[in-house]
Structure formats: C-alpha cells, structure tokens
Amino acid sequence: MAKILIIGEHDGKTLNPSTHKCVTCAKGIPDAAISVLLLGADTAVVAAQAAAIQGVTEVVRVDRPENAHPLAATFAPQVAAVASGYTHLFGPSTSFGKDLTPRVAALLGVPQVSDLMAVEGAHRFRRPIYAGNAIVTVDADPARLLVATVRVASFEAAPIGGSATIVSRSLDLALPTHTRYVGAHSGSTDRPDLQTAKRVVSGGRALASAENFKILFALADKIGAAVGASRAAVDAGYAPNELQVGQTGKIIAPEVYMAFGISGAIQHLTGIKDARTIVAVNKDPEAPIFEVADLGLVADLFQVVPEMTRLLGG
Amino acid sequence: MKKIMVCIKRVVDYNVRVRVKPDESGVMLEGVKMSVNPFDEIALEEALRIKERGTNAEVVAVSIGVADTQQQLRTALAMGADRAILVQTDHPVEPLTAAQTLLAVAKKESPDLILLGKQAIDDDANQTAQMLAALWDRPQATYVSKLAVDGAKATATREVDAGLETIEIDLPAVVSVDLRLNEPRYVKLPDIMKAKKKPLDVIGLDSLGVAASTWLKPVKTVAPPQRQKGIMVKDVTELVDVLKNKGLL
Numbered sequence A: 001m002a003k004i005l006i007i008g009e010h011d012g013k014t015l016n017p018s019t020h021k022c023v024t025c026a027k028g029i030p031d032a033a034i035s036v037l038l039l040g041a042d043t044a045v046v047a048a049q050a051a052a053i054q055g056v057t058e059v060v061r062v063d064r065p066e067n068a069h070p071l072a073a074t075f076a077p078q079v080a081a082v083a084s085g086y087t088h089l090f091g092p093s094t095s096f097g098k099d100l101t102p103r104v105a106a107l108l109g110v111p112q113v114s115d116l117m118a119v120e121g122a123h124r125f126r127r128p129i130y131a132g133n134a135i136v137t138v139d140a141d142p143a144r145l146l147v148a149t150v151r152v153a154s155f156e157a158a159p160i161g162g163s164a165t166i167v168s169r170s171l172d173l174a175l176p177t178h179t180r181y182v183g184a185h186s187g188s189t190d191r192p193d194l195q196t197a198k199r200v201v202s203g204g205r206a207l208a209s210a211e212n213f214k215i216l217f218a219l220a221d222k223i224g225a226a227v228g229a230s231r232a233a234v235d236a237g238y239a240p241n242e243l244q245v246g247q248t249g250k251i252i253a254p255e256v257y258m259a260f261g262i263s264g265a266i267q268h269l270t271g272i273k274d275a276r277t278i279v280a281v282n283k284d285p286e287a288p289i290f291e292v293a294d295l296g297l298v299a300d301l302f303q304v305v306p307e308m309t310r311l312l313g314g
Numbered sequence B: 001m002k003k004i005m006v007c008i009k010r011v012v013d014y015n016v017r018v019r020v021k022p023d024e025s026g027v028m029l030e031g032v033k034m035s036v037n038p039f040d041e042i043a044l045e046e047a048l049r050i051k052e053r054g055t056n057a058e059v060v061a062v063s064i065g066v067a068d069t070q071q072q073l074r075t076a077l078a079m080g081a082d083r084a085i086l087v088q089t090d091h092p093v094e095p096l097t098a099a100q101t102l103l104a105v106a107k108k109e110s111p112d113l114i115l116l117g118k119q120a121i122d123d124d125a126n127q128t129a130q131m132l133a134a135l136w137d138r139p140q141a142t143y144v145s146k147l148a149v150d151g152a153k154a155t156a157t158r159e160v161d162a163g164l165e166t167i168e169i170d171l172p173a174v175v176s177v178d179l180r181l182n183e184p185r186y187v188k189l190p191d192i193m194k195a196k197k198k199p200l201d202v203i204g205l206d207s208l209g210v211a212a213s214t215w216l217k218p219v220k221t222v223a224p225p226q227r228q229k230g231i232m233v234k235d236v237t238e239l240v241d242v243l244k245n246k247g248l249l
C-alpha cells in the first residue's frame, strides 16, 4: 500500500489550491493513504481546510514560531523527519514547493521527479522536458521514498467533503538560523490569482509601456479575469514578475487565455498548453501564436482591447 | 569574499527546436548546437560583477559532463572566469549526482558563494541548487533577481509566485539565479584568445568518489500532444460573439 505525504501550502489563513491539486495527483496512485503535512506558526485554520479535502485521511500539523515564514532551510529538516514511514512525498510545483522539496530529497539521499503531469503507476510518471517539447515517462526505484513535485496545471482540485483526522507533531529538532526572512512585496493587487483563474488576459512586448498595460487590467476587471504577461513585457517593466507566464514563469490552465501582442515563443507556449481555449490577437498574421490559437484575430490590440472592453460593458 | 564558484551546464541551445527520436528513446542530439545553460550565464555574470565591484574574488567555473563541455567552460573563461574545472563523465548527470559532485568540488575549493542557474533548460528539473545547499548544510536563496553581498552576509530578493521575497543569508551560501538578475555580457574576440591560456582542469567523476547513478529510468520519450490550429475571426464583434456562444464570456 502506498502512503503519500503531501506538503500543504498556505499563508496561515487559506490553504493554497495547489494542495487540492496534489491530492488529485496522489489519488491516481492505486491503494493510497493520503496525508497532508502543514508547517506554520499556527496551522489550526488551514488544518481544518485540509481535513475537509476528499481523499485525505490524515492531516499532520507541525506548529512552531520558526515556521511563520516558509524558508526551505528551516522547513526541510522537519519535512524530512516526518516523511520517514511514507512511500511518497509530494509538493506542489509552485515557487514554495520547488524551493523546498529538492532540499528535503537531498537530506533523505533520494532523487526527485519534478513536475509530474500524469501518474501511470505507483513509481511510473510522465513529466515534461525541454520546455515541454518532449514528454518523458520515468520509472523511479520502488525501494526508495519517492519525492516529487506535482505540476499543478495538470490536475483539477480535489473536492471538499472529507473529514480527516488532525494530529499535531512536535519535532525535537534544532533548526538552522543561517537563513532569515526579511519581507515580501507584491506588485499586483487583489485581482483573481493567475494560477487558479478561469479567465486570463495576457499581454506582451507590444503593449510598449506600463501605462498602456493598464488597458488589459480594465478588460480583465470587466470579465473577472486574472492578468498575465510574457517575459518580454515583464523584463521591460510593463508588468510585475509574478504575472509572467511560461517555462520560467507560471504554468497555467485557465478555461480561456487571451494573448494580446504576444508572438508565441516556445517558452511562452509551455505555460499555456493546458488552457482550454486560446485566443490570440496579433498584428502579424505569421505570428507563431496563431498555430496554437483556437480563435485568432489579426488586428491592432490598441483598437481591439478598448473595443472589447466597451462591448462587454454593462 | 575570496572565491565564487559558478556551476555551468552544457545544454542544447535554447533556440534549437528539440525533436524526439522516432523510436521514442530520447531526443535528437546529433549535430545540435550546444551552449551554456542561459541561467548559468546569468550566474556567471553576477559572479563577475561581484568581483568587479571591488571584492576581487576568484571566479571558478565548474561543470560536470562529457569531454566536449570544455567548449562551454572556454566560453565561461572568455566571459571572465579565472579558471575552470571539468568533472568529466560520459553518463547523463541527474541533479542529485550533480549536487553530490558539486559538493565534493566545494569541499576542495571552499568558496564563499556558489552560484547556479535556477533550472537547466534540458531537464527543467530545478533541483540542483537546493540539493547542493542541503548536502553542504548551508543556506539557499533560489530564483534570485537581486543579490547584495555584504561581508559575511548576503541579502537576496527572490521571485516567488506572490511577487518578491527578501531573505538574508549567512555566507557561505548557495544562490540560484533567475532571468532578471542581470544581462550577461557579450564575449569579445580578444577575450576568447585570452581564455585559451586560462587554466582548465579536467578530472574524472570517480576521482571525487561520486558514482554517476541513474536514479530515474527513462522509459520512453514522446512529442507533446499538438494543439489544432483554430479559426480566424474577422473583427472584435465576431470574436466576442464566438466567445459568448462558447460560454466563455
């Protein structure tokens, strides 16, 4: 029987949907008991949320003041201590999970499989390589604990309705103090979250300034969409870094993705492969984005965006 | 800051459109242009800037790979690294093996800072820096877009899903770099000539006591499912209509 431990992601108040997606991935493994591990200063609220995910049988809480901020250096030894006794350790392929899980794997002396996109067996998985230009099926050693990150865009969130037991663990571990949290800064506001939004409006280099980029925010607000950006737009300072979509930004799977003035470089397309519908607006009829778009319009975005916003008004 | 170690991986150039082999045994690498992993160029550029800012640290480029990886290390030397070490092996090198090997080199070299790319664009693993930091039992700062070294400490700004996060780390430490940290310099012809005279040591992987383990066995490699080319609409009104009809707006 598989015993799977999922590292839950949260901000102390809300469990990140990446956790629910990891649960769905774990459910793909036959005959699995699924636990969620939560580290924090006080995880009572999020533990209740995790316990309500269907398919989770146990929630393990490790509360201590040093866990107020998720630093890989302090979290990793604690996760490693809890992980013994499990057959699988999953973390989300978010910046939190990607930072933490390899550190845990190395402490345990085991390799990691990054970005699981499909489960084919308890130790056989598919994952993308070369910016998604190839998909490799890998076999991991069944004799070792399997550490993996789950590509969140590949899985639906597991539904609510369960009632797992919640246990608290106190770990007798001295934690390193060589890494200290200083602060955080977010450039975007209370718009829908890019990674979970059903609709995404995204802009590229063609927007030409941060000021112009605002026309996308206006359209997004009209339709309740999150805003994304190409790397070129982020590099140029038109949009904050957390909006970048692609191989080195966020991998997303909205119902509809609208790309305005984005050429469709492979590194960008990697981030939107799983979008249900891709809409592309570009001046250049030869732009590669049209090869993958479900709906294309050759036009000037500076006419299209305001007109769409107007048509959708009221 | 006396010494900075920069990890350089030889990868398929990012402009190459990678194709899978018809027998699904891997991707086609014959005759394909190989380069320094783009993130590693950024790591090296950062090391050079720290050096040039007056620390005068020695910059050592390290790679694990096939004999031809000397080409990429020569590029690193031409960019400005002081010397290079190739840990030679013909086996594919997975992140855990890379981290174990880099640890062995770090123990010999005792750098104050180790810079790596946040991910290699071939395996897209995004693991080696974190694993190396764990094995070395030192701090890690991943996805760094700003780095300020100050004596025995460094302040790193990290690109995370929610925006930017700042952490303080004691040195020695491991830092993995993101795209916006800097813009790597171009290599000039005289630098390429000079680089030929810089030291490049080649050692065997086994001489470090590391075995090139294949932890994960690739079963097959296939092309991703292709998206179908969709329809073109003539104007905004039609676009909005189609989206509404599909229930998407």
Ligand SMILES: Cc1cc2nc3c(=O)[nH]c(=O)nc-3n(C[C@H](O)[C@H](O)[C@H](O)COP(=O)(O)OP(=O)(O)OC[C@H]3O[C@@H](n4cnc5c(N)ncnc54)[C@H](O)[C@@H]3O)c2cc1C
Pocket: A203, A204, A205, A206, A229, A230, A231, A232, A233, A244, A245, A246, A247, A248, A249, A250, A260, A261, A262, A263, A264, A265, A266, A267, A268, A271, A281, A282, A283, A284, A287, A299, A300, A301, A302, B014, B038, B039, B121
């Ligand atoms: C290692 C690596 C990782 C990378 N990771 C990412 C990543 O995660 N995400 C990412 O996006 N990129 C990434 N890139 C960069 C990528 O290769 C492209 O350079 C980038 O995506 C281009 O952004 P763009 O489409 O906005 O700009 P461009 O390629 O310059 O395209 C602009 C488009 O706008 C169109 N246009 C211009 N004016 C108008 C107008 N008025 N109306 C309509 N259309 C107009 C043009 O026809 C053109 O097609 C990465 C690159 C490397 C090397």
Ligand SMILES: Nc1ncnc2c1ncn2[C@@H]1O[C@H](COP(=O)(O)O)[C@@H](O)[C@H]1O
Pocket: B007, B008, B009, B010, B037, B039, B040, B062, B063, B064, B065, B093, B095, B098, B115, B116, B117, B118, B119, B120, B121, B123, B124, B125, B126, B127, B128, B129
């Ligand atoms: N074989 C290698 N030789 C030198 N550096 C490596 C090697 N493999 C990985 N690295 C470093 O680790 C980073 C992350 O790689 P990865 O974990 O494979 O995505 C790379 O950008 C390199 O800096």
